[in-house]
Amino acid sequence: MASRARRPERREEPLSRERIVEAAIELLDTAGEGGLTFRALADRLATGPGAIYWHIAGKDELLTAATDAVVARALAPDPAGTPPQEAIRALALGVFDAMDAHPWIGTQLARAPAQSPLLRVFEGIGCQVQALGVPHAAQFTAASALLNYILGVGGQNAANARGHRPDTSRAEFLDTVSASWANLDPDEFAFTRSVAGQLRDHDDRAEFVAGIDLILTGITAHTG
Template sequence: MATRARRTQRRNQVLSREHIIDTAIELLDAGGEGALTVRALTERLATGSGAVYYHVGTRDELLDTATETVITAALATKPAQASATPAEEIRAVALALFDAIADHQWLATRLTLQIIRNPVGPVTVGVFERIGRQMGALGVPQARWFDAASTLVHYILGAVSQNARIEGDTSGVEPAADREEFLGATSAAWQELNPEDYPFMHAIVGQITEHDDREQFLTGIAIVLDGLTRLR
C-alpha cells in the first residue's frame, strides 16, 4: 500500500494540471468534444483516471478549463502599436477571438455556453472587461456602456461562431470541406434565384466567392464602432 501511494505521489508530481489541459485541448482540436473522454485522456497521458480527477475535476470542468485557457490567451493579445486607439484595442481582441475559434473548432459552442451559463466566470468577465473598458474612451455615455459593450460582444460571438463548425451540426457539411467549393456552390444556387424576386441576392452573387472572412469580420466591427461613437 505504501509503495502504491509513493508511485501515485510521484506520478502526480510529474503530471501537472497544465499538461493535462494542453493534452485535452489537443484531443478537442483533433476530434471535437466527442474525442475528449477520460479514457482517451488517460491513455494519452499514460496515467489513471484518479490523477485526472485530482488535477482538473470532472470532464465538464475540464471542458470549461480548456475553454478558459484558450480564451484567456486570446484576451491577452495586444495591438501592434504601443499607443493604440480604443478602436484598435477592440479590433485586436476581436481578431484574437476570431482566430482562436478558427484554430479550435470546438471552441465556438463552449464559449457561447460559458457566456450563457456562467456570467460571473472568468471567460464571461474577461471578454466583457476587455471590450467594455474601451467604451469610455470611445466617448460612449456611461449610462449606455452595458448596451454598447453587449452589442459588440454579441456581434463578435455571432460572427466567429458562424465561421466555425458548431458541435452537433447535422447539416452534412464536412468540417474540412473546401471553402471555395462551398462558396462556389452557394453562388451558383443564388444565381438560379429569380432576379425579380431577389434583386439584392443577384447584386451580391459575385461578391460571395471573393470575400475574405477576416476582412468581412473587421468591416462588421467598424460598423458597430461607428454606431457606438454616435451615442455621444
C-alpha cells in the first residue's frame, strides 16, 4: 500500500473510465463529432485501442458517458427561491449553452433513447412544471413538449456546427444561408424568402429562449 502510494502507476497515470471519458470529451470538442475514434483516443492516452475496452463497453457507452458528464455539469444550480418559469428558462439555457459549447451533445441527445443524460433534463424540467401548478394529467405533455423543443434546437445547432468550417465566422455562415434563402423560388418558398432577413440578424440564444417562452405561455394558458 505504501509502495502503491509512492509509485502507484505503471505509466504516469493509470487508465480509468474517467480519464477515458475526459479524453473523449476533449477530442470531440477539438476535432468534432467525427474526431472521436478509438485509435485517436488510444494515441491521446498513449495506449492501444484494445486497452480502452477493458474500461468501456463500446463507442455508444463512451458517447453516452461523455454526454452525461457534460450535461450533469450544465444542470447544476437551483437557487431554490426562483419562480418556476424562471427556473425552466435557466435550466433550458443551461442545456442550450452546453450544446452550443459542445455541439456533439446536441446530436447525441437527439439520437439517444431515454438514457441517463436525457432523463436528467426531463426530470429537471418536470419538477418545475409541477411547481408551475400544471395539473398532473398534463405534466407529461408539458415536460415532453419542452424537452422535444430543446432536442430539436440541439440537433439543428449540431447540424450547423457540422456544416460550416470552424474558420468561417458565424456571421459569414448566416449571411451565406440567408442569401441562399433569399434566392429560393418565390412561388414555392415565399415565406422562407420573407424571413431570410430575420435569419441573418437573429440571435440563436434569444431565439431559443423565445421558443421556450412560447411553450411556457401555452402551458400556463391551459392551466389558468
